Amino acid sequence: MHIVDGALSLPVLLGGTTLAISGLVVGTRALDLARIPAAGLLSAVFFVASLVHVPIGPSSLHLIMNGLAGLVLGWVAFPALFIGLMLQALLFGFGGLTVLGVNTLNIALPAVAVYYLCRRGVAGPQASLAALWAASAGALAIALTALMVAAELALSGEAFIPAAQLVLLSHVPVMVIEGFACAAAVTLIRRARPEVLGMTAAPSSEVATQAPQVAS
Amino acid sequence: MSARSLSFGALVALLLMWLAPPALAHKVVMSAWALGEEIEGEVGFSSGEMAAPGTEVDILGPDGERFGTVAVDDEGLFRFRPRQAVPHTFRANLGAGHLAETTLAVDELPPITAPASVSAEAAPSAAAPPSALTPEALQALIATAVQREIRPLRRELTRLRNSQRLHDILGGLGYIAGIFGLLFFVYARRR
Numbered sequence: 001m002h003i004v005d006g007a008l009s010l011p012v013l014l015g016g017t018t019l020a021i022s023g024l025v026v027g028t029r030a031l032d033l034a035r036i037p038a039a040g041l042l043s044a045v046f047f048v049a050s051l052v053h054v055p056i057g058p059s060s061l062h063l064i065m066n067g068l069a070g071l072v073l074g075w076v077a078f079p080a081l082f083i084g085l086m087l088q089a090l091l092f093g094f095g096g097l098t099v100l101g102v103n104t105l106n107i108a109l110p111a112v113a114v115y116y117l118c119r120r121g122v123a124g125p126q127a128s129l130a131a132l133w134a135a136s137a138g139a140l141a142i143a144l145t146a147l148m149v150a151a152e153l154a155l156s157g158e159a160f161i162p163a164a165q166l167v168l169l170s171h172v173p174v175m176v177i178e179g180f181a182c183a184a185a186v187t188l189i190r191r192a193r194p195e196v197l198g199m200t201a202a203p204s205s206e207v208a209t210q211a212p213q214v215a216s
Numbered sequence: 217m218s219a220r221s222l223s224f225g226a227l228v229a230l231l232l233m234w235l236a237p238p239a240l241a242h243k244v245v246m247s248a249w250a251l252g253e254e255i256e257g258e259v260g261f262s263s264g265e266m267a268a269p270g271t272e273v274d275i276l277g278p279d280g281e282r283f284g285t286v287a288v289d290d291e292g293l294f295r296f297r298p299r300q301a302v303p304h305t306f307r308a309n310l311g312a313g314h315l316a317e318t319t320l321a322v323d324e325l326p327p328i329t330a331p332a333s334v335s336a337e338a339a340p341s342a343a344a345p346p347s348a349l350t351p352e353a354l355q356a357l358i359a360t361a362v363q364r365e366i367r368p369l370r371r372e373l374t375r376l377r378n379s380q381r382l383h384d385i386l387g388g389l390g391y392i393a394g395i396f397g398l399l400f401f402v403y404a405r406r407r
Contacts, residue, residue, distance in 0.1 A: 004244070004315045006315055006317065007315045032403065033400070033403045036399050036403065039399075040395070040399075043392050044389055044392045084392070087388045087392065088388075091384045091387065091388050
């Protein structure tokens with residue numbers, strides 16, 4: 001999913017970087033003291049998730065988990081995912097430093113989109129419905145990221161339709177896995193820490209006090 | 217967020233880390249070397265897996281001019297006979313943003329002979345009986361044999377150089393904790 005140094009043309013690179021910087025500014029403004037732990041946590045989850053590989057054909061894909069980051073963080077996903085991406089580039093050689101902006105945009109913008117589309121559904125009263133929303137959020141974020149990668153490759157000279165087909169089709173398994181992971185994570189968050197999803201419902205606080213006893 | 221949710225997150229991260237395979241099949245790696253009068257090279261993923269047969273490799277000159285295109289064979293190898301003593305750049309596009317590139321400098325190139333004279337010389341030497349091996353032919357044979365012997369070593373080395381180690385992962389998580397700790401400090405002071 002990470003685009004490599006040298007795969008994109010200069011205008012795409014500059015445009016993507018500019019948009020990513022704007023996203024980072026918005027995200028940093030939205031960040032407050034109470035959200036720093038959640039941001040750090042999801043940054044770490046994203047950083048490590050990229051090491052979980054799904055072998056497909058000649059290549060292999062890794063998890064991204066940007067849907068979950070978007071659901072919990074909204075615009076704060078930009079700085080959180082940026083830090084994860086930067087460390088991946090520095091430590092693992094994923095992507096590269098010149099394409100860092102474009103990769104941030106590719107992964108964080110779908111996260112923000114998912115926040116606006118699915119957050120309300122995820123924080124809804126019915127748990128099973130919320131899990132369904134979460135699953136679609138996880139899958140949708142991957143699909144949007146794949147589409148953005150294909151569009152950027154197309155703008156840099158690769159034909160859009162085959163590139164998009166390749167990127168999208170090869171990410172279908174990842175979409176399925178992330179859908180499940182996202183649904184599981186949201187179900188757990190709703191039980192243990194509903195306020196992370198902006199829920200203030202009284203009945204769920206009863207569950208929250210019971211859940212740790214069951215867990216331990 | 218309390219210590220409990222933080223420890224839950226750490227647990228998730230550890231679980232994901234445990235699931236992670238030690239090697240990474242993500243980065244595309246490419247290397248090229250001189251073999252006899254040709255340049256041989258290989259394209260593959262950093263896991264040690266080779267590129268699909270038929271993957272095209274473009275050979276470019278120092279100013280971006282195209283010398284030719286070769287296809288990767290069943291073992292992920294490609295061969296190219298250089299014609300000019302200039303740096304050769306090999307570039308493979310494996311699609312979906314996977315791009316690999318490597319450059320051979322002039323002093324790494326194999327000895328360059330005119331294509332016509334090569335085929336004229338090659339025919340008689342191939343027809344000659346093995347007992348009449350010239351020193352040059354012997355040298356070429358040894359070079360080929362050595363290259364073949366060290367190929368798995370080279371592959372292993374590339375894989376190793378690109379594989380992630382636990383301390384990289386732990387170091388990254390430590391950085392994240394540090395960066396967000398720093399953010400805590402900054403935001404707490406601002407209040």
